[in-house]
Amino acid sequence: MPEQDVCQVTCVDQPKVDRVKSELSQQNTLEVAKVFKALADETRIKIAYSLYIEEELCVCDVGNIVGATTAAVSHHLRLLNKQGIAKYRKEGKLVYYSLIDDHVKQLIKLAFEHQKEVTAHG
Template sequence: MKHDDACEIFCFDEDKVNRVKEKLNKNDFQDMAQIFKVLADHTRLKVAYALCDEQELCVCDVANIIASTMATASHHLRLLRNMGIANYRKEGKLVFYSLQGEQLKQLIRLAIEQQKEGVLLGK
């Protein structure tokens, strides 16, 4: 069976291949993959997206936003914190979470915009 989407030669541009391989070796894709894996859960992505537009949110407010129990919201926020995606601070009986870094916020916003435009998933 012949596939039209595969090359019939071994390597077309060896210089490009070597440049990209060098870049791949310099980056830690394992850590990046873990971040994407954590954000692949639709509930955690909703939580992260909610934190994009707000400086910080209390666990109880996140629970209301995602229509869950506080235990569920706390679980998802803890995972985000453990991955270094979110920060938290405690103020008396309240716990507030915020997203770590503007680049992460931009990544999440970009993904949401791409999905809205139908770019993702071939729509």
């Protein structure tokens, strides 16, 4: 018996397929995927959510929040910075991180709101 969630035909609306393929060809999907990959780690999403809640946090405070060493948190924050998710500023011996812009803040906010809805309806 065929799967219920698989189409039995090869294409229904070729103009839609062509439009979306054209749009996708103009986007840098690899870089977008890297953002989601960076956030797919539980510690990094905790870090990102912490930065969403508090706007800016010192590396040592982030470590206390997520229950990780400063070295581990620094590694995760550097990755978030490299992927364009977080930025930092140095103040003497302290390094403060924040989310890079409102797009990233909205992404984090929406992901957590979505999860609350899924949990409430599940």
